[in-house]
Amino acid sequence: MSLIIENLTVRHxxxxxxxxxxxxxxxxxxxxxxxxxxAGKTTLLRTLxxxxxxxxxxxxxxxxxxxxxxxxxxxxxxxxxxxxxxTVIPELSVKENLALGGLWRKDKKDVVVATDEVIxxxxxxxxxxxxxxxxxxxxxxxxxxxxxxxxSRPKLLLLDEPSLGLAPLIxxxxxxxxxxxxxxxxxxxxxxxxxxxxxxxxxxTGIIINLGKLVTVGKSNDLxxxxxxxxxxxxx
Amino acid sequence: xxxFSTLLIGLSSGAIYSLMALALVLVWRSTxxxxxxxxxxAIASTYIGYLVISRTDNYWLALPVALVxxxxxxxxxxxxxxxxxxxxxxxxxAAEMAPVIVTLxxxxxxxxxxxxxxGGDLKAYxxxxxxxxxxxxxxxxxxxxxxxxxxxxxxxxxxxxxxIFQKTNLGLSLRAAAFQPEIARLAGVRVDLVRTIGWAxxxxxxxxxxxxxxxxxxxxxxxxxxxxxxxxVGAVIGGLESLLGAAIGGVVLGIGLAFILEYVSxxxxxxxxxxxxxxxxxxxxxxxxxxxxxxxA
Numbered sequence: 001m002s003l004i005i006e007n008l009t010v011r012h013x014x015x016x017x018x019x020x021x022x023x024x025x026x027x028x029x030x031x032x033x034x035x036x037x038x039a040g041k042t043t044l045l046r047t048l049x050x051x052x053x054x055x056x057x058x059x060x061x062x063x064x065x066x067x068x069x070x071x072x073x074x075x076x077x078x079x080x081x082x083x084x085x086x087t088v089i090p091e092l093s094v095k096e097n098l099a100l101g102g103l104w105r106k107d108k109k110d111v112v113v114a115t116d117e118v119i120x121x122x123x124x125x126x127x128x129x130x131x132x133x134x135x136x137x138x139x140x141x142x143x144x145x146x147x148x149x150x151x152s153r154p155k156l157l158l159l160d161e162p163s164l165g166l167a168p169l170i171x172x173x174x175x176x177x178x179x180x181x182x183x184x185x186x187x188x189x190x191x192x193x194x195x196x197x198x199x200x201x202x203x204x205t206g207i208i209i210n211l212g213k214l215v216t217v218g219k220s221n222d223l224x225x226x227x228x229x230x231x232x233x234x235x236x
Numbered sequence: 237x238x239x240f241s242t243l244l245i246g247l248s249s250g251a252i253y254s255l256m257a258l259a260l261v262l263v264w265r266s267t268x269x270x271x272x273x274x275x276x277x278a279i280a281s282t283y284i285g286y287l288v289i290s291r292t293d294n295y296w297l298a299l300p301v302a303l304v305x306x307x308x309x310x311x312x313x314x315x316x317x318x319x320x321x322x323x324x325x326x327x328x329x330a331a332e333m334a335p336v337i338v339t340l341x342x343x344x345x346x347x348x349x350x351x352x353x354x355g356g357d358l359k360a361y362x363x364x365x366x367x368x369x370x371x372x373x374x375x376x377x378x379x380x381x382x383x384x385x386x387x388x389x390x391x392x393x394x395x396x397x398x399x400i401f402q403k404t405n406l407g408l409s410l411r412a413a414a415f416q417p418e419i420a421r422l423a424g425v426r427v428d429l430v431r432t433i434g435w436a437x438x439x440x441x442x443x444x445x446x447x448x449x450x451x452x453x454x455x456x457x458x459x460x461x462x463x464x465x466x467x468x469v470g471a472v473i474g475g476l477e478s479l480l481g482a483a484i485g486g487v488v489l490g491i492g493l494a495f496i497l498e499y500v501s502x503x504x505x506x507x508x509x510x511x512x513x514x515x516x517x518x519x520x521x522x523x524x525x526x527x528x529x530x531x532x533a
């Protein structure tokens with residue numbers, strides 16, 4: 001029971017964004033995918049969530065292929081992708097953004113429970129329910145995006161650069177929340193980050209990629225202390 | 237009295253422009269297509285309404301039948317043409333232009349098909365209530381019970397739309413899919429299906445506009461072309477993105493045209509609609525309600 005990626009290859013026109021990439025993430029594990037700008041991190045997540053089509057390779061989750069499937073169908077299988085940048089719909093209110101996460105679910109009682117849990121977790125969203133999502137700060141938007149995903153009761157969470165554009169203090173907060181959430185909910189997480197130190201700080205496994213190719217996979221503690229990797233890819 | 241009556245006449249024709257504007261905005265903001273075929277979809281639905289009226293003499297049966305037909309035609313256009321086109325042409329200038337050209341071609345196709353089935357001659361059907369103006373004492377104003385009925389019907393359609401969009405899960409899906417389709421999909425919204433429903437709503441609104449306007453004019457395969465243009469002007473006045481804007485834009489245009497017709501010149505009325513269109517686009521492209529983003533309810 002895990003996420004298994006084998007020889008995955010994705011192209012954007014003439015550019016090979018992901019080049020025969022293989023790795024696996026065990027259930028309930030948090031894997032941090034680290035790499036510089038243009039390494040193919042975002043393309044990887046977009047392919048896992050059905051937004052991009054690969055030209056080769058396979059990806060299975062719980063033994064079943066998840067490739068060539070629409071994002072909205074993957075959501076129904078518990079695979080939730082929190083994309084970077086505009087992760088919220090600014091034209092809708094905070095409440096409506098959260099409600100989107102539960103629209104497709106049949107168990108409406110649990111949607112109410114899940115929504116209450118999210119508001120307990122992020123009280124600032126609770127104070128701003130009727131405000132337009134446009135008025136939120138960067139950190140609050142990230143909370144809203146994660147909150148919306150949680151209301152869908154995810155099993156596999158794909159997170160794209162949650163630290164992007166946030167102040168260091170907020171980044172720490174978001175990562176701490178992620179760490180406790182995934183233990184509490186038993187989530188499997190693929191976290192894509194440029195902020196290697198924060199990501200490896202909460203990850204079980206680190207996966208370093210460069211120009212779409214795998215550089216190395218290892219326990220995050222081992223990677224953090226490898227002097228060569230630190231100089232070349234981790235940037236600290 | 238003349239002022240008041242001109243205002244009322246403007247409100248009545250504006251209500252119809254609003255419905256057409258609504259139809260265009262619904263499609264534009266969810267699919268980014270300026271749907272020229274809307275006039276064709278509406279004319280086909282209106283002829284279906286005409287068929288019902290000529291068989292049963294019942295306007296109140298024709299209106300819902302035309303509405304449903306319009307919705308089905310709208311959904312069909314999206315599923316059969318636009319969705320397929322978007323899958324086949326994904327990027328480049330063709331991706332932006334192709335759907336618009338297709339709707340233009342479809343407009344011609346529907347008009348000639350309608351002409352082949354029902355002939356090109358002018359048809360007419362009577363309003364369900366009198367089209368003679370209300371009389372106060374000795375004065376009769378142009379505003380008639382039928383004009384009042386148009387306003388009431390348009391208000392009901394818009395109220396239903398507004399409840400669906402603001403208060404229901406379907407409405408939330410429709411808005412999310414229109415504003416940020418990718419995020420909507422990642423949240424589980426079936427964007428393709430929701431878009432088709434948007435096209436169906438638009439088709440229904442256009443059909444109601446067609447059935448409402450016909451008793452005052454006559455019906456021919458291209459009798460709704462002007463309405464398409466005026467609906468588009470109304471939509472632009474309202475900022476193209478907002479349903480409320482479309483409703484207000486249509487009414488503003490209707491009242492403006494009524495005043496020019498009454499006080500200035502009949503020959504200037506329609507040219508001035510285009511002057512308004514150009515002025516709005518030059519001075520305030522986001523429309524009278526537009527903020528910087530210009531998107532809203």
